[in-house]
Amino acid sequence: MSEKLDKLEDYKDQMINCGHCAGCSVFNWWTLNKWIACCPSGKKFGFLSYYATGRVELGRALLEEEIEPQDIEALKRIVYACPVCGACTIQCKEFKEMDNVAVIEALRARIIELGFGALPEHEKIVENIANVNNPYGEPHEARFSWLPEDVQVDNQAEIAYFVGCTSAYREQELAKAAVKILNKAGIPFQILGSDEFCCGSPLLRTGFREPAIEIAKHNVEAIRNRGIKKVIFSCAGCYRTFREDYPKIVGDLGFEVEHITQFLDNLLKEGKLKLEKPLNVVVTYHDPCHMGRHIVLSKRKVGIFDEPRRLLKAIPGLTLNEMVRIRENAWCCGAGGGVKSAFKNFALDTALDRIEEAVTTGAEILVSACPFCRRNLMDAIKAKSENLVYKDVLELLEEAME
Amino acid sequence: MADEAMLKEFEAIVGPDRVSIEGPVLIAYERDQHWPFVAPMRPGIVVQPTSTEEVQQILRIANEKKIPVVPMSRGVNVRGLCVPEKEGSIMLDLRLMNHILEINTEMMTATIEPGVTHGQLQIAAREQGCRICIPGAPATGSLLANYMLRGVYHSIAGDGVDHVLSAEIVLANGELLKTGSASFPNSPPHWRYTSGPDFVGLFQSNPGTMGVCTKMTVKLYPIAEHEIWFMVGFDTIEEAISVIPPLMWAQIPTVCWVLPQFTVIKLIAKSTKELDRLRGTFPEFTVPITIEGPKEIVEAKARYAQDIINKTCTPKSGGKPIPPPSNFVKEFMYPRNILGFLRQGSYHALAYWGPLNKYPEYYAMMRDNGEAAGYPREQVDLLAAPVAGFHGQACYYEAEVPYSSAKPETVEMVKKFHFQTLKDLVKIGIYGWFRPFQHPMQIVLDQLGAYGELWKSIMKLVDPNGIMNPGKVFPIEKE
Numbered sequence: 038m039s040e041k042l043d044k045l046e047d048y049k050d051q052m053i054n055c056g057h058c059a060g061c062s063v064f065n066w067w068t069l070n071k072w073i074a075c076c077p078s079g080k081k082f083g084f085l086s087y088y089a090t091g092r093v094e095l096g097r098a099l100l101e102e103e104i105e106p107q108d109i110e111a112l113k114r115i116v117y118a119c120p121v122c123g124a125c126t127i128q129c130k131e132f133k134e135m136d137n138v139a140v141i142e143a144l145r146a147r148i149i150e151l152g153f154g155a156l157p158e159h160e161k162i163v164e165n166i167a168n169v170n171n172p173y174g175e176p177h178e179a180r181f182s183w184l185p186e187d188v189q190v191d192n193q194a195e196i197a198y199f200v201g202c203t204s205a206y207r208e209q210e211l212a213k214a215a216v217k218i219l220n221k222a223g224i225p226f227q228i229l230g231s232d233e234f235c236c237g238s239p240l241l242r243t244g245f246r247e248p249a250i251e252i253a254k255h256n257v258e259a260i261r262n263r264g265i266k267k268v269i270f271s272c273a274g275c276y277r278t279f280r281e282d283y284p285k286i287v288g289d290l291g292f293e294v295e296h297i298t299q300f301l302d303n304l305l306k307e308g309k310l311k312l313e314k315p316l317n318v319v320v321t322y323h324d325p326c327h328m329g330r331h332i333v334l335s336k337r338k339v340g341i342f343d344e345p346r347r348l349l350k351a352i353p354g355l356t357l358n359e360m361v362r363i364r365e366n367a368w369c370c371g372a373g374g375g376v377k378s379a380f381k382n383f384a385l386d387t388a389l390d391r392i393e394e395a396v397t398t399g400a401e402i403l404v405s406a407c408p409f410c411r412r413n414l415m416d417a418i419k420a421k422s423e424n425l426v427y428k429d430v431l432e433l434l435e436e437a438m439e
Numbered sequence: 440m441a442d443e444a445m446l447k448e449f450e451a452i453v454g455p456d457r458v459s460i461e462g463p464v465l466i467a468y469e470r471d472q473h474w475p476f477v478a479p480m481r482p483g484i485v486v487q488p489t490s491t492e493e494v495q496q497i498l499r500i501a502n503e504k505k506i507p508v509v510p511m512s513r514g515v516n517v518r519g520l521c522v523p524e525k526e527g528s529i530m531l532d533l534r535l536m537n538h539i540l541e542i543n544t545e546m547m548t549a550t551i552e553p554g555v556t557h558g559q560l561q562i563a564a565r566e567q568g569c570r571i572c573i574p575g576a577p578a579t580g581s582l583l584a585n586y587m588l589r590g591v592y593h594s595i596a597g598d599g600v601d602h603v604l605s606a607e608i609v610l611a612n613g614e615l616l617k618t619g620s621a622s623f624p625n626s627p628p629h630w631r632y633t634s635g636p637d638f639v640g641l642f643q644s645n646p647g648t649m650g651v652c653t654k655m656t657v658k659l660y661p662i663a664e665h666e667i668w669f670m671v672g673f674d675t676i677e678e679a680i681s682v683i684p685p686l687m688w689a690q691i692p693t694v695c696w697v698l699p700q701f702t703v704i705k706l707i708a709k710s711t712k713e714l715d716r717l718r719g720t721f722p723e724f725t726v727p728i729t730i731e732g733p734k735e736i737v738e739a740k741a742r743y744a745q746d747i748i749n750k751t752c753t754p755k756s757g758g759k760p761i762p763p764p765s766n767f768v769k770e771f772m773y774p775r776n777i778l779g780f781l782r783q784g785s786y787h788a789l790a791y792w793g794p795l796n797k798y799p800e801y802y803a804m805m806r807d808n809g810e811a812a813g814y815p816r817e818q819v820d821l822l823a824a825p826v827a828g829f830h831g832q833a834c835y836y837e838a839e840v841p842y843s844s845a846k847p848e849t850v851e852m853v854k855k856f857h858f859q860t861l862k863d864l865v866k867i868g869i870y871g872w873f874r875p876f877q878h879p880m881q882i883v884l885d886q887l888g889a890y891g892e893l894w895k896s897i898m899k900l901v902d903p904n905g906i907m908n909p910g911k912v913f914p915i916e917k918e
Contacts, residue, residue: 049845050843050845050846051845053843053844053845054472054781054784054785054843054844054845055472056472056517056778056781056785056786057471057472057514057515057517058515058517058577058579058778058781059513059514059515059577059579059580060577060579060775060778062579063556063558063578063579065775066558066562066578066773066775067769067773067775070562071562072556072558072559072562072563082456083456083457083487083532083534083535084459084464084467084485084487084532085467085468085514085532085534086463086464086465086466086467088467090467091466091467094466094467094469094470095463095466095467098463098466103466104462104463105462107462108461108462108463111461111462111463111464112462112463114463115463115464131709131778131779132776132778132779132781132782133778133781133782134710134711134782
């Protein structure tokens with residue numbers, strides 16, 4: 038089954054032909070009319086090796102057996118110091134049609150296959166997922182401890198809400214908002230309960246494919262067994278993994294997947310989502326990579342950029358002030374790809390960059406739609422003591438519903 | 440040879456995060472896409488200075504130890520100019536020196552560091568009501584490096600080779616040289632000439648082989664009040680080039696190129712599929728022309744240009760102006776689609792200077808050479824960019840053929856084409872190679888006479904230990 042996951046060899050010709058044009062290092066200057074570096078890793082670490090071009094050269098060098106045993110630790114440090122946000126790929130795809138996200142993930146998988154191991158923090162995540170089905174090492178039985186007692190769950194519903202580990206254990210306000218909105222909108226839904234395991238995104242993003250494959254099979258089987266027709270996600274990472282990675286592992290899923298902002302946007306269009314309570318606030322919206330760029334890069338090519346914005350704009354009294362770096366050209370929050378766990382300062386610096394930009398819009402609230410972005414951006418707000426509040430789009434929607 | 444001791448010395452200069460001898464850090468610098476022509480060679484150490492003073496300190500150490508130094512501004516030259524020729528070389532990565540130090544709208548100048556890109560300065564300049572002379576190169580490239588190598592310019596056809604006013608250069612021994620008015624007491628850097636010789640010219644067209652340029656003051660130009668863009672299509676090369684000199688003599692165009700069909704397509708295509716789809720939809724040759732200035736003057740010039748075109752073209756050949764695609768205009772302001780030249784694999788460009796009137800001869804020769812190397816004739820392109828108003832003949836030429844450096848058979852094809860064409864160009868006669876790099880130079884070195892000898896002597900005088908990017912112009916002498 039895993040044969041459909043890209044292998045490093047699949048990209049050998051493209052890696053050899055990398056033109057070192059540096060197009061992957063700058064946001065689209067035609068679109069933005071500004072010259073802004075797009076690679077968090079290159080900006081932080083500086084050397085060419087930390088840009089997509091450099092990692093492509095490392096992939097080539099690994100295939101061509103240029104890596105000496107004494108170089109393995111440095112290789113891992115460079116290859117993993119990347120949130121795999123895809124900003125480079127959006128640019129490169131325009132010219133070389135090369136998918137650096139896929140190359141970097143395949144490179145990480147090759148590193149694991151060769152037995153070099155990942156970074157210690159990633160190894161710990163693998164161990165936690167193996168033991169308790171979540172990367173945080175929290176008890177599996179506590180996965181739904183956040184679920185408010187007054188929320189109605191319908192175990193026969195055709196729609197399931199996949200909570201995800203970060204919302205289940207760390208950012209529970211987001212999960213609570215999601216289920217309350219569904220209840221208020223009168224949408225019957227079920228949860229997987231003890232059958233919900235980590236989606237496997239932390240494993241796939243860091244190269245641990247074999248355990249990810251097992252998890253994917255488990256989750257898909259659990260969903261199929263319940264006769265679920267549609268799964269909705271409030272986590273951008275889970276959504277990306279189900280939508281883009283799972284079909285490569287298990288083939289046709291047999292059910293639909295939607296990010297909750299897509300689902301709610303459709304309800305809004307159908308008049309089923311009533312946002313009647315005014316919220317007189319100025320907000321700005323951060324595009325999570327996993328539901329924006331990563332989807333643009335897929336065959337479907339349409340990222341979830343408009344749906345959360347339409348939902349926000351539908352809230353009475355709310356003003357949306359946009360940042361410069363948005364949509365395909367959004368600056369990453371800095372948490373993804375295993376960076377938050379293994380490179381805490383790098384993750385924080387990247388988020389601080391985003392916070393600075395958010396503040397320039399005059400927004401009181403920074404909004405996004407991903408619990409992992411939420412965690413990192415909130416850490417940066419705290420570190421900078423900015424007079425800025427973070428909220429998920431779901432929290433605002435729930436507030437705006439009577 | 441760079442070693443642990445040098446690592447410590449450099450760490451003391453730039454800090455521990457800006458220097459490395461780790462293999463995986465160095466691998467990224469060991470080759471560029473031109474590797475079939477310039478063999479990969481991993482540097483021994485990479486160091487990223489952030490100031491002129493740090494560059495001076497690094498060069499003093501390198502000079503004392505006689506370690507080769509390879510300066511790299513942005514690394515986008517794609518011709519192996521920043522790939523070491525000697526083991527253990529120091530890679531002087533200047534990308535962190537990326538500040539625009541001044542935009543002076545009174546003097547119409549910008550002063551920049553080597554890591555500043557074309558796009559970065561162009562956007563900053565336009566925000567202040569002026570613009571740079573954009574090179575025909577990706578906006579991601581170093582403007583300083585391009586100007587030092589006398590890159591070709593998209594946007595000022597009448598003054599298409601030199602937009603440098605003065606430079607600050609760290610010599611191999613760490614001494615600081617300022618050129619032009621910057622060298623004169625209490626004088627700003629805004630004028631190329633001073634009491635003595637023109638030293639900027641002496642240092643140009645030397646790919647890091649005469650020192651490290653750490654600062655440059657360049658010309659800016661006003662944003663035109665009004666501009667007209669149009670393209671004129673031709674069936675024959677002879678007619679396409681016939682319109683150029685009279686237009687240049689009359690100082691009509693600010694942009695004026697001669698582009699074969701496929702080059703136009705490469706500049707506007709958004710995908711590889713579109714490359715194929717657009718074939719056959721443009722004339723054999725296209726001359727894009729831009730006229731800029733006050734509205735009345737632009738309109739008068741446009742009428743004059745049309746008269747010239749009408750007089751020199753047959754109705755069959757064309758000569759009817761058409762508006763260019765919008766991307767094409769953008770391309771001449773902030774080059775981006777030029778990165779799409781890499782769509783077909785690797786990008787091979789054989790670039791040189793020569794007279795316009797030899798275009799048909801060059802082109803025929805190249806298509807013959809391409810065919811002999813295994814290319815379909817239509818895959819061999821040659822573009823020309825007139826660069827001098829006074830006789831309208833001096834052109835930047837660029838021959839282009841596709842290849843994939845991942846496919847040995849196409850590498851052999853491109854090599855065969857390349858080396859034969861170099862020889863044939865010298866036979867036909869050209870003004871010189873653009874951006875000297877080793878193979879083109881090697882076939883003419885023994886024919887340069889006193890010019891070549893003096894050039895070598897000057898290099899020896901400036902860099903007696905031969906540490907500055909050795910082997911990129913003259914072959915490395917055996918020790």
